[in-house]
Amino acid sequence: MDNGMDNMLDMYLFETNSLLEQLDELLIEAEKNEEFTTDDVNEIFRAMHTIKGSSAMMEFNSLMTIAHRIEDLFFYVRENGIDSLNSTDKSELFNLTFKSTDVLRGEVEKLENNEPLSTNIDSMTSEINSFLNKISGTEEEKEEAGQAEPAAEGNDSAGHTVGHEFIDSLGSKCPVFLQVFFEEGCGMENLRAFMLVNALKEMDLEFEFYPADVETNGATSEAIIENGFVIGMNSEEGMHKAVSVVEEQGSIQTYEILYAAVEEKKPEEVKAEEAAAPVERASAEPVKEKAHPAVKEASSTPTQHGAAKQSLISVNLSKLDALQAVVGEIVITESMVTSSPELRGLKLDSFLKSTRQLRKLTDDLQDIAMSLRMVSISGTFQKMNRIVRDMKKALNKDVRLTIIGEDTEIDKTIIDSIGDPIMHIVRNSMDHGIETSKEERIAAGKDPQGELILSASHTGSEVVISISDDGQGMDTEKILAKAERNGLLTKPASEYSKREILALLMLPGFSTNEEVTEFSGRGVGMDVVKKNVESVGGTISITSELGQGSCTTLKIPLTMAIVDGMEIRVGKSIFTVPISNIRQSIKIARENVLHDAKGNEIVKIMDEFYPIVRLHEFYNIETEVTQIEDGILIWVEAGDHSYCMFVDELLGERQIVVKPLPTYLNSFNIKDYGISGCTILGDGNISIILEVMNLYNAANV
Numbered sequence: 001m002d003n004g005m006d007n008m009l010d011m012y013l014f015e016t017n018s019l020l021e022q023l024d025e026l027l028i029e030a031e032k033n034e035e036f037t038t039d040d041v042n043e044i045f046r047a048m049h050t051i052k053g054s055s056a057m058m059e060f061n062s063l064m065t066i067a068h069r070i071e072d073l074f075f076y077v078r079e080n081g082i083d084s085l086n087s088t089d090k091s092e093l094f095n096l097t098f099k100s101t102d103v104l105r106g107e108v109e110k111l112e113n114n115e116p117l118s119t120n121i122d123s124m125t126s127e128i129n130s131f132l133n134k135i136s137g138t139e140e141e142k143e144e145a146g147q148a149e150p151a152a153e154g155n156d157s158a159g160h161t162v163g164h165e166f167i168d169s170l171g172s173k174c175p176v177f178l179q180v181f182f183e184e185g186c187g188m189e190n191l192r193a194f195m196l197v198n199a200l201k202e203m204d205l206e207f208e209f210y211p212a213d214v215e216t217n218g219a220t221s222e223a224i225i226e227n228g229f230v231i232g233m234n235s236e237e238g239m240h241k242a243v244s245v246v247e248e249q250g251s252i253q254t255y256e257i258l259y260a261a262v263e264e265k266k267p268e269e270v271k272a273e274e275a276a277a278p279v280e281r282a283s284a285e286p287v288k289e290k291a292h293p294a295v296k297e298a299s300s301t302p303t304q305h306g307a308a309k310q311s312l313i314s315v316n317l318s319k320l321d322a323l324q325a326v327v328g329e330i331v332i333t334e335s336m337v338t339s340s341p342e343l344r345g346l347k348l349d350s351f352l353k354s355t356r357q358l359r360k361l362t363d364d365l366q367d368i369a370m371s372l373r374m375v376s377i378s379g380t381f382q383k384m385n386r387i388v389r390d391m392k393k394a395l396n397k398d399v400r401l402t403i404i405g406e407d408t409e410i411d412k413t414i415i416d417s418i419g420d421p422i423m424h425i426v427r428n429s430m431d432h433g434i435e436t437s438k439e440e441r442i443a444a445g446k447d448p449q450g451e452l453i454l455s456a457s458h459t460g461s462e463v464v465i466s467i468s469d470d471g472q473g474m475d476t477e478k479i480l481a482k483a484e485r486n487g488l489l490t491k492p493a494s495e496y497s498k499r500e501i502l503a504l505l506m507l508p509g510f511s512t513n514e515e516v517t518e519f520s521g522r523g524v525g526m527d528v529v530k531k532n533v534e535s536v537g538g539t540i541s542i543t544s545e546l547g548q549g550s551c552t553t554l555k556i557p558l559t560m561a562i563v564d565g566m567e568i569r570v571g572k573s574i575f576t577v578p579i580s581n582i583r584q585s586i587k588i589a590r591e592n593v594l595h596d597a598k599g600n601e602i603v604k605i606m607d608e609f610y611p612i613v614r615l616h617e618f619y620n621i622e623t624e625v626t627q628i629e630d631g632i633l634i635w636v637e638a639g640d641h642s643y644c645m646f647v648d649e650l651l652g653e654r655q656i657v658v659k660p661l662p663t664y665l666n667s668f669n670i671k672d673y674g675i676s677g678c679t680i681l682g683d684g685n686i687s688i689i690l691e692v693m694n695l696y697n698a699a700n701v
Contacts, residue, residue, distance in 0.1 A: 395430065465554040
């Protein structure tokens with residue numbers, strides 16, 4: 001596939017995924033209200049019309065066909081009103097639409113993974129057609145018209161005769177006619193003809209058509225299949241407009257221009273007939289032509305979710321990655337220029353003034369580059385609506401989802417990485433957290449309807465995401481007992497705090513094949529969740545009260561590319577600690593250092609005791625600063641852990657560009673020893689970036 005097709009596919013996938021997400025939000029909200037509004041019906045119709053057209057242009061037949069059938073369904077609903085359906089039909093319409101969007105999403109995922117599309121979607125299309133026939137009364141009308149059909153079948157020319165009689169009867173009023181044939185097997189030809197009639201009316205055209213009762217008589221489908229749908233126009237100009245409308249419609253196989261009577265034609269009429277001769281085309285050709293107007297409609301039609309127009313442009317994420325990399329190099333180069341050793345001791349007032357301005361501009365450029373990558377977490381949160389809705393039905397639980405802070409923005413790469421962990425936690429809360437019946441909740445003095453809360457908020461350079469429920473909570477005694485049976489404990493069970501017990505749920509190997517009713521069952525797959533969160537520099541923690549509910553908290557960095565860091569020196573080595581992890585830096589006297597039962601050094605800060613990690617001892621670095629009063633303590637915090645680093649000195653704060661470590665170092669598991677990456681200093685040297693959480697775990701404090 002060439003670059004042009006790649007770009008078209010990227011745009012198609014972006015547009016289709018966006019429409020499917022909007023449809024999910026709309027359907028969830030409509031189902032909560034137990035009713036489709038007129039705007040809902042119109043928006044679903046437009047969205048499916050757009051997906052149909054763009055899929056046809058890309059020749060993705062399975063997507064085009066399903067979208068086309070749903071479009072037909074909602075066209076009928078739009079024309080007849082949602083009130084024409086009873087409560088059972090409405091419920092079935094919701095389920096059918098959800099199912100259809102799932103199938104469409106599955107096909108899109110195949111495209112994203114370079115997998116072949118489904119070739120057999122008959123079950124889905126049959127289900128939609130059957131429902132449309134049911135609500136439109138087509139089946140009953142066919143049965144009523146059953147006795148009349150054999151007569152028509154007995155004379156193959158009957159339909160043609162009727163069609164020509166229609167043309168002859170209007171010869172003086174409508175000198176030119178359009179005979180339209182729909183694709184074989186498309187179904188509901190009478191409704192398709194009625195859609196065509198409405199499209200022509202929207203063009204303010206004067207015309208007649210046959211059969212005239214396509215809206216109300218389902219039996220006319222047979223006549224249209226046999227003889228086509230005939231439209232009479234009063235002028236050649238009207239005919240040209242009608243042809244343009246026909247070319248935009250779906251499921252048109254061929255069309256032909258006819259004249260009322262055979263007579264000596266004027267020269268211009270002869271030309272018109274000659275031009276009409278090649279009008280009949282293979283069914284695949286109209287599909288390509290009709291797709292372009294559909295895509296245009298999508299861009300010009302206002303939707304409920306995008307009513308406030310903005311000047312937006314879609315940019316490939318790889319281009320933003322490249323921009324971020326260039327900005328990072330600019331930041332490094334600017335630092336190298338302004339911190340060059342050759343400039344030390346020189347009086348360069350004008351140069352220093354220029355460098356300050358350069359620093360300001362690079363900071364602004366950096367902020368803009370990062371802001372381009374920031375996207376709202378609302379898309380990820382809204383997907384959880386669908387998860388909750390499906391599990392409510394599957395588990396027969398009454399649960400409401402409350403979303404707080406959905407406008408919070410995070411780096412696009414991080415958003416993509418945390419979607420699956422959030423979904424897994426939500427599923428666990430629905431499956432194991434919320435009580436199985438209303439009676440259990442009432443007996444516990446709770447609201448019969450359970451509540452699941454998704455919230456997001458900014459705290460400095462981090463985003464805190466919490467998933468909480470008011471369910472049955474977790475039994476720490478049973479969790480500890482199971483961890484002990486699985487051999488996961490590293491110290492006597494009596495020494496584990498409640499927080500440490502809940503952290504056991506995220507250890508690999510905690511999951512078992514026993515019944516999850518023994519305890520809440522939150523351990524299943526949580527090790528993978530933890531790994532995914534930590535891969536983007538985040539932390540995860542669990543809190544729970546038995547009988548009251550549970551809360552899982554994710555702390556995620558806003559971005560991973562450029563961060564604020566504090567440079568520190570240990571011997572001749574330079575390290576960088578993210579500012580977001582630093583709470584305070586202090587100097588203390590030797591007498592303020594205490595020892596715990598194991599002999600580890602601890603220090604008291606704000607009425608709390610914190611362990612001390614001497615970096616020169618941990619990394620075996622030679623240094624002259626070994627006495628506690630000669631160096632400095634940096635009080636750091638990550639997740640649930642807080643401790644102090646002992647270093648030689650602080651060199652200052654600066655923005656750093658995070659560079660990944662060479663892949664061959666992965667075999668040494670250096671990340672487990674507190675090394676998360678590196679950055680290039682102004683003098684060209686490399687500074688190791690410390691990962692506070694892993695350093696704590698490796699130091700065993």
